[in-house]
Amino acid sequence: MEQLCYETLEKAGYTGYLLKNAPERVLQFGEGNFLRAFTDYWFDMANEKAGWNGKCVLVQPIAQGLTQLINRQEGLYTLYLRGRQNGEKVDAKRVISSVSRCLNPYEKQDYDAMMDVAAGEALEYIVSNTTEAGIVYDPSCRLEDCPPASFPAKLTQVLLHRWRAGRPGVVVLSCELIDNNGKELLRCVNQYIKQWGLKEGFARWVNGDCTFCSTLVDRIVPGRIRDAAEAARLEEENGYRDALIDVGEVFGVWNIEGPEWLAEKLPFRAAGLNCPVVPDVTPYKKRKVRILNGAHTGFVPGAYLAGYDIVRDCMQDDVILGFMNRMLHEEVIPTLPLDRQDLEAFAAAVQDRFNNPFINHELMSITLNSTSKWRARNMPSLLEYAQTAGKLPPCLAMSFAAYIAFYSSDIQALTEQGLVCRRPKGNEYTVSDDRWVLEFYYSRRGVSDETLVHDVMTNEKMWGQDLTLVPGFEQAAAENLRRIRTEGARAAFAACLARPAV
CATH class of the missing domain: 3.40.50.720 (NAD(P)-binding Rossmann-like Domain)
Known part of the structure; x- marks a missing residue:
């Protein structure tokens, strides 16, 4: 040939x-x-x-x-x-x-x-x-x-x-x-x-x-x-x-x-x-970071704990897909400065992109450095929504609890490769992040969920601020984490969808 x-x-x-x-x-x-x-x-x-x-x-x-x-x-x-x-x-x-x-x-x-x-x-x-x-x-x-x-x-x-x-x-x-x-x-x-x-x-x-x-x-x-x-x-x-x-x-x-x-x-x-x-491309970068990248960081840690391994498979689950779409359309898009129709079209394209039948995008590859990713991609949307609406965005708040759950699910060991945890389906996985982040979570294995949430939220090195100062956020994070631990991440996501639209 x-x-x-x-x-x-x-x-x-x-x-x-x-x-x-x-x-x-x-x-x-x-x-x-x-x-x-x-x-x-x-x-x-x-x-x-x-x-x-x-x-x-x-x-x-x-x-x-x-x-x-x-x-x-x-x-x-x-x-x-x-x-x-x-x-x-x-x-x-x-x-x-x-x-x-x-x-x-x-x-x-x-x-x-x-x-x-x-x-x-x-x-x-x-x-x-x-x-x-x-x-x-x-x-x-x-x-x-x-x-x-x-x-x-x-x-x-x-x-x-x-x-x-x-x-x-x-x-x-x-x-x-x-x-x-x-x-x-x-x-x-x-x-x-x-x-x-x-x-x-x-x-x-x-x-x-x-x-x-x-x-x-x-x-x-x-x-x-x-x-x-x-x-x-x-x-x-x-x-x-x-x-x-x-x-x-x-x-x-x-x-x-x-x-x-x-x-x-x-x-x-x-x-x-x-x-x-x-x-100015700045608003368009914000659109990409908050919607496309923020969607990944918002649902992936919870979806992995729920038993999924590939992004595309998550798009076939009505609960996880619904959680992602509600987070984007009702909580993230209202905080962005571009035309609403443009933002809606971009968010709709995200669902198509994540459902790509030709790409096996592994969830674990997305979880790399989730601490800094949640800070850059999701935290600004949560803070801006809370400030303008006077209440917490439920899906974004749940995504924070899912992040904590992913970093603390039945911690087994801290190795050179990362923090070894075990998800509910039984297999071990290794969390990859800055060493000081992993050491922080490892040092708090065995503490109560309430203590863990408080320690995470008050760690200003992680977030650049004390997140317990956001009204109602600490209580919501503790309740969400408890629900993920006891009922599972998918059920916790479903609870967000069961709440009336605001």
Whole structure:
């Protein structure tokens, strides 16, 4: 069977959309699964739906990567978008042709080619996803390094080369998962401008002619077909070998912070894609953290104690699904600043995403560091609801008790791996968190539930405040924990649903 390339597709009589030749309008730092299932997909759709007519040049951010594989396949790869949309199962396949080539800047020839792209007339966008650790200022990087170690230093070199060529500024779209990613990237670039003693004219061009955008990306990308038999079946169906098959969920949104003119310049709106340009991505990050991530942390510890292991299976349980939906729609959404209809639609999509038939998302993987997660994802919603409504949100309050129950269910031992507990169905599990958190819970094994709740809620290192000062919260947490211990987590969740709507 032949390797995927344009000639292979032509021989096979492929009839899907392809764009073989187009100007190289994007320089993309990062060639991994996420960007190929996310940004390169958006640009590919823009080519088909909006006639954008552009290609992406990928840059391998570290010395080892996918450059050779990508170039061997002429930038082509098969993308499967799988999941549920509006309650319906989706399994869509698309050959992505928005990538022209990949460069490894740790090889001199490719480093020079990267600079040629930087100075090219067609270049309009620079995209990056170099992991959360990628946007860092490393003072050891020098202007003469080919290439420097840090991504911001590489970017500074690229922009300097473009400025010296007399080209106009570019739009920089940062996709790293840190707050204010675009602003942080620009800050690092300015540090290199100062460190390297670069000209004031270049600094003005970077800060005035270039547009650094903070963005918020949202798509789960498993990245590969893990089942060998399924991979072989798909290869047989496709009629070609593809070493770069990529898999993502069907849901995807790319919130881009930028000026109004950027919405017209970017090809995404014309292509009907979910890539809104907004003046501030902060509310959208809050939406994602409070609804999507908050849903996970809100129901998963209790669902695990109730005997479930996979997120999808929880969505088939009317009690757990009802608990999650009531928490989101009645307690979390009222605390958020965006349009109610937008928030409701996002929350509805969460149910589809969690019910993805193609992803076995283990509950235990979600419970990692649940203390800091509950503080960041759920506590703000509970506090804001209590302050504005003058009463406790019952599901969020129950989620806190479920968190405590998960960390203290029949504690067996404290090992190097974590806190070993036992759930009601009998099997042991290991809680993973900061060592001081685990030591705290281990030191309180055997105390009464009331004492445990009080000690947890007054631990300001955990929560940044004394949660017993929230009216009625300590009593509710103790009662909820007692119910989880005696009746089970599922029955405790059901009790929340039995309460009248408020």
